[in-house]
Amino acid sequence: MFSLYQCTNLLQLHSKILDGNDEERTHDSEEDNALMRKVASQAIVLLKNEGSILPLKAEDLKKVAIIGPSTKTRTISGGGSASLKCSYVVTPYEGITNALPNGVDVLYSEGAAGSYQQHSYGYHV
Secondary structure: OOOHHHHHHHHHHHHHHOOOOOOOOOOOOHHHHHHHHHHHHHHOOOOOOHHHOOOOOHHHOOEEEEEOOOOOEOOOOOOHHHOOOOOOOOOHHHHHHHHOOOOOEEEEEOOOOOOOOOOOOOOEO
């Protein structure tokens, strides 16, 4: 059981965290978006880059296979205290196909479903 003093302190802390008016919001600026995209692109490691084959040159591609059960799922966050309001969401499938030039053949397969998959919150491509 919490005392009145503990409850009061908790409520004061809560209002400071939410900026005083209990409204969740996002700060959406071009500079922040550019930085987040740069950090995300530099943090992804999929393969060893033997023979300096990466990055792939989009103009040289004829066919691309996109495989995975979550590639067409817009997974926003883990939920609960990890939830957030996104300015926009791009699935891996959308990001890859949007970056490809016209004429590239895109093959898609769901592949094998994992034992645990994130909830898509109803956003399927």
